[in-house]
Amino acid sequence: MNKTFASILIILIISFFTNFGQHIFAQESVISEIVIEGNQRVENETIETYVSIDIGDEFDVNKINETVKNIFSSGFFSDVKVSRRKNTLLIKVVENPIINRISFEGNEDIDDESLYDEIRIAPRSVFTKAKIQDEVNRMITIYRRIGRFDAAVNPKIIILPKNRVDIVFEINEGENTSILSINFVGNENFSDRRLRDIIVTRQTRWYSILTATDRYDPDQLSLDREELRKFYLDHGYADFSVESSVAQLSKDKEGFNIIFSIEEGKKYNIQNVSIENLVQGVDTKDVLEQLPLKNGMTYSVNKVEEAIDELTDIILLQGYPFIVVVPEVQRVENKSLINVNLRVNEAEKIYVSRINIKGNDRTEDQVIRRNMRLAEGDAIVSKLISRSHTVIRNLEFFEKVDIKEVPTGNYGFSDLDIEVVEKPTGELSFGGGFSSTAGGLVNFGIRERNFMGKGQSVNLQARLSGRQQTVSAGFLEPYFYNRDVSLGADIYDDIYDYRESRYVLDKTGLSIRSNFALSEYLNQGVGYILETRNLKPETGASSSVIAEKGKTLLSTLNTSFTYDRLDNRLNPTEGFSASANASLAGIGGDKKYVRIINSYKYYIPYNDKQIIFGLTMDAGIAAGLDQDILLSDRFYLGGNNFRGFEQA
Template sequence: MKAGSNLLNAVSAVALSAGIVVSGAGIATLSAVAVAEAAVINRIEVRGNERVDASTVRNNVTIQPGTSFDNNDIDESVKRLFSTGLFSDVRISVSGGALIVSVSENQIVNQVVFNGNKKLKDEQLKRVVQMQPLGAYNEEILQADVESIKEAYNAIGRSDATVSTRLVPVNGGRVNIAFEINEGDRTKISAINFVGNQAFGDGRLADVIATKRSGLLSFLTRKDVYDEDKLRADEELLRRFYYNHGYADFRVLSSFAELDEARNEYVVTITVEEGERYTFGDINIESTVSGLNTEELRGLLETRSGNVYSAEDVEDSILAISDRVAGMGYPFAQVTPRGDRDFANRTISVTYLVDEGTRAYVERIEIIGNTRTRDYVIRREFDLAEGDAFNQVLVRRAKKRLESLGFFETVDISTRPGTEPDRVILVVNVKDQPTGEFGIGGGYSNTDGFSATLDITEKNFLGRGQFIRGSIGKGEDTQTYSVSFTEPYFLGYRLAAGFDVYKNEDSSFDGFNRIDQGVNLRIAAPITEDLSASLAYKLNQTDYDGESPDPDDFNSNPFFNTVDAGDRITSSLTAGLSFNTLDDNQLPREGIAARFALEYAGLGGDAEYIKATAKATYFQMLSESQDIIGSVSVGAGHVVSTGDDLNVFDHFFLGQDVIRGFDSRGFGPRLQEGGKFLESAGGTTYFNGSLEVSAPLPLISRDLGLRMNVFTDAGTLFGNDIAAADLSCGGCTPQTVVGADLEFRASVGVGLTWASPFGPLRIYYAEPVVKEKFDETKKIGFGASTRF
């Protein structure tokens, strides 16, 4: 606004006595008529208006005919007229009994265009500027729009972009505005340097932070865009990382970026002070809450004396105690950790103090920043709502849950005072990120040749937090189709309910096809933050004569007796338990992932069995400085009939899914006719284990995300419950089952994993070192997925 309101107030006394006219431009000029202390006018005259109706001007003037006014009323009228955005200048004076309001109208914006932009589309730029068609032209707003466009280009790594404006007057007091844009080159990050780090190498710390060095494919990831706020967030990521690895005294001394204008590149330097590494000392719980037995709470603690200090373990312990205490009827209880450092022994003793806490309530939860994810998807991750007792621990838990969804690039939760002293407003600020994936996978078998799969996944369907996936696969003898859907909050509860519809065709069998089609209905519920339970119902129809082979084949090949040519229905219920403490599901470095499932078939249909399976994988850092990760995986399964002998396909069929280097259904018991080995007969029991070590690929920049894997797999599949009568027939050679004894197979191999901009890509080569002569091998496997 051009009106100098402060100047008007400063000279008000002089104006009233000397007859000075106040103008919107903040200029004082002599008037022919003095304004009295309590002047009265009988009319208001509007001058200079062309498009704006005079009544609009009069309605924004606080002075009314017949009513006394003073200089404060003039000041307020000028401000109100300028606030309409319709005028570039306003002058108010008194002549005789008339109040003269002289205005200069702003031009009207006729059209806004952008020239020279390619990296940012017109629609994107329209969202960042204030100037809009049919709005009033304002020079200050125009310059603010220029800066907003520059900031938009800076956000995509083009900090040297320049923006100028061109005005083209048109008839009727209108003007066209053209933003002339020179996008310039991408401003890259040529290096990220760490100073002061000893325990962890530069490459390991570079993996921790979100800012990345520019590489060949950085134009796809956009992670090499320098942003000061992003660098501050990286400082917090480093603190969290060090605090969780025992370095409680860690500090970021400085972080800054220097721009080489000649090369248009940033060099980021982060200086840290690691301090000593601590372990946990004594762990205690104290309480001022009457009647609270602290010994009952000790079993909830994640912190253990002698373990490496971890701030995350402390936080998890606080969450567990707070939940239990709140459940005991103390909603305002506050758990505060008190640390006691022993510098000589490098230990930190922790005492958890349980107090009543301050009574405060959540007045409102405000959600901002989400452009795609719906508000209710965010709200449901909170264990508290408007009107509930405020609990900082539950807020931290909600933040952790929101981050683990994978929907958001950043999550920030802050508080501000409410309308009452005991009211708190929660402000949840999030930034959406892509949640779709386009995946391809495949492999090569010495028996089946090449195979490929294609799937499309969306983890946040329509911003509702729903999961949907479609997949197709094609091999020389196989075709697969499937659609899956999951609603993570079924009926408003924290129940993940969903279904899978599928159809699989397999013509690799000798003399017939197998077609499976059916539906799975499933539901899962969390028991704790790490443990969940699930229940699933499967209805599957198997057709063993998919393309109507010659009926004589069924009579001459005893194998068809084992599969009971025709349709077969399996109706089963599966209960499962899953445990997951992985630090990162994409590239886990620490933690355990385990699952146990028990399936009962016999709820109608033709199949009658009980099948139990279990698998667990443990990840551990072998070298923090070199980022070498080790993992151990074990698995087992057993199936037993609850009626007659098992159908052949009720058995386990294993291959590269448990021992790389073997084909699908590649090892285990097999049918034999004379000296010829036929189809896999399946087994009733299996055990398997794997050892794997992965490390960044040497001599290659770690910013490329390439990792080398060395592994060995071993396992056995044995036992068979096919009835002997099914293996014989009149007038043909009887079949037998070989390999049903406990015989181990093993393989060794190497692999390459690439955390590409398109998603993780994996390829491996495995060589079976222990196998049977009737096994089928598949030495090469690969797969990839990408986000969109």
């Protein structure tokens, strides 16, 4: 009995101390406090968001490891240590430095501003070695794009007080990697020389310092492939493909030899052109005759696109904006022929919700908006978006213009996002030369085409030569009171020595002009000129010259009509323009006459615009009103106006 009681007592005692020990151990395994040390800029609350364990939880190795990873992933710290001090979880961190300044040394081909635009780190951002290495790789890639394949970038880190660093990228740009040769394999119908003219990349020549297209650039090589594809598709080779484009570095590593392997395929002619209309109400009868795509002609992707544009315009004029023209091309089996069907489908009805403009830091929004052929609330028509792109680009205010249709989430509505990259619009010109008609000459000019970002133009010009001295200043507001009406004014003084006719004519005047659109391509202009003239005969002058000696006052009212379908006003390669100008003198002043001048210009490209044929014709007539036409108001030919004849 005593033995049994003693055994039970011993078991109870052992059980009590065992449970008590477990309770004490459990209390010691529970986190009662989390302490963070070493942080200077980053708040405790921010670090705690990355901690995967809470007060009251047991110490868990897996959760502690996860906490370390989370804190490291924040990018704020270069070192993280987690330890246990009794029931306290201690987190010690070492913050990454803050970037104080970034600079570049040794860069000449790419300026500092361009490099700043490319890198992603900035002053006051967090420094990490991984970020710096990314920037080194990025700059090396930039240099390779401009042909400098042996460029090297060494980042130098300068430690500053208060946990800050300066970063200096020491750059060795290396030598330009030139293009030694460009060859083609598989071309049977076009020579290597002809295809070299198509692509953007150029072989390095002695004069290549004037261009940047003789440097190896993988992105440019992709553009070359696309240019080749467009060229062949425009010449009937519908099956054309670029099999490969390889750039082989020469043994001396001084340049690349580029080889394009191509498959030309067959040349196709068009057997039949048809229109399939699936939109009720649209009339496509007799439309084929108006399209540039004809049976029997060589298949051309450009001609197909022109036909789509022309057909779209015709249908738009009928009042159907929500259509899309889809080309269907079908090869005729065992023949080098293609059938082209233009299918007119109904398009989804989408309207413009908002027009958003980005990138115009200097140019005002209204300058861009007034050149859009679409407004908020209008039906979205791809043809009008394309035309808007052309008109804005022709302003010559922007290096790049991009218009994108962006869905809004609201059914039936999309935004139009316009992104532009501005370019300098101010011009300062100074030049000199020699002309067989004018002798030695000097030109000086100042011009701003986008004055104060309002799209206005101001200019000051001066010219001095052996026979002419001219000074002029002008101003043009292209959208007077935000209407599609331009208003401009010029003042000028012009002294011209008509040596052959033995007199000098001095003209000083003021002109006011306005121009407005009657349609997309037809414009009308009106203007007024008030001009004083002083004719000074020289020894040996004819009696008609002497009869006009002295000062006269000219007051003329002008109007003009211009129809312009040129592809480019400054450098036309295709299209035509016609103008008619009528002047009436006699509203005040000493002279009374009517003058009419007609001009016509026509340009035809040949051999893919390698050669441009141009024809210019001018015709004019002037009739006096109860008086003879004086010498200074007559038409003059010769010299620059009529080749092969001396100046009149």
